[in-house]
Amino acid sequence: MTEENAGSVAKRFLYVNRRAPYGTLYALESLEVVLIGAAFEQDVSLAFLGDGVYQLTKGQDTKALEVKNFSPAFRALEDYDVTKLYVEKEALEARGLSESDLVVPVEVVDAERMAEIMEAQDVILSF
Amino acid sequence: MKFGILVNEGPYTHEASDTAYQFVKAALAKGHEIYRVFFYHDGVNNGTRLTVPPQDDRNIVKRWSELAAEHKLDLVVCIAAAQRRGLMDKSEAKRNGKDADNIAPGFRISGLGQLIEAGIQSDRLVVFGD
C-alpha cells in the first residue's frame, strides 16, 4: 500500500471527482487541493466518475458567466507530476462523450478497474 | 489510531458538521487520537463566532470550540476557502484591510497543505460533506 520514497513514506492519494464544474464550486476547490498537494510528493491519482467527467470537456467558455475557466489547469497537472487521470468509461458513454472530447490525455477504465484503483488507495478525498 | 477529518459543509444547512462532530466525539471516547479537523468549502463557516442559533438548538460552532479546548483539537480552516467566504482572524483581517475578524476560539486559519499533511500523518482520513 505504501512505498519508501526518499526516506519518507509516500501514501497513495486518490481525488474522486463526481461533480460538474460551474454549477457548484466543488470541482474548482478540489483542483486547488490537487495543485497544492502535488508539492508533497505523494503518489497521486485522480478519478473522474459520473458528472465529474464534465470537468475535463473541451470548449468551456466562461466569459459571459464572469467566472474563471479552470479546465486549462488540468493540462498543467503534468508539470506537477500528476499524470494518473482515470475516467469512468460508462460515465463518458452515458454523456455522449469520448476521450477526444477531453482537454487532457486520460486512461479510460471500466467500473471493475476503477474499483481496483480505489481499493489500492490510502487516502481518498472527495468533495 | 490517528484520524484526520475533513468537513466540507457549513453548520445547520447540511448534517455534515453534526455527523463529523459526533464521529470525533465517539472516536475520542474510544481513546483514538484526532490528528486534525480540516474545514474546507462552505465548511469554513463552522469557524465563525458570530453565529447565534436559537436557544433551544445546538450551538454547532461553540460545540466545536469547546471540544477543541477539552481535547486540544487542531481545528484548521482553509485560508483560500475562508477568504472567499469572509471568515477572518485578526492578522488576516489586517492583511486584507478589513475592519473586523470573526474566527471562533479554538479554530486557526492555514493553508491547504494542512489537509494533505493530515492525510499523510493520520491512519485514516474521513470526509464529511454533501
Place this chain on the structure above:
Amino acid sequence: MLHTVNKSPFEHKALESCLKFARQGSAVLLIEDGVYAAARDTAVSPQVQKALHSVTIYALKPDVEARGMQNRVMDGVRLVDYGGFVDLVAEHNAVQSWL
C-alpha cells in the same frame, strides 16, 4: 474498504455509484439521508437486497431514529451508533465518502 453514502437513493445516484464500485467484501455505511435506502418494501430495496450478497451494509442508528425509520429497516442491514461508525473506519484500510 468502507464506503459511506449520505444521500437518499430516491433523489440521488450516490448509492447506485457506490454499489457499482464497491468490491466484494466491502462495507457500506448509510448515514444522514442515506439511511432511507435501508427501508424494506421500497422501490430500491431489491437493489439493496441484491447488494447484501456481496457487501455488508450498515445504517447509522441515530440517523435512522431521527427519521422515524427504526421499525422499517430491512433484515440484513446492521445498525451502528457513532462508536460503531468509528470502529468501521478503524477496521477498514480506507474510507470513500460518496457525497
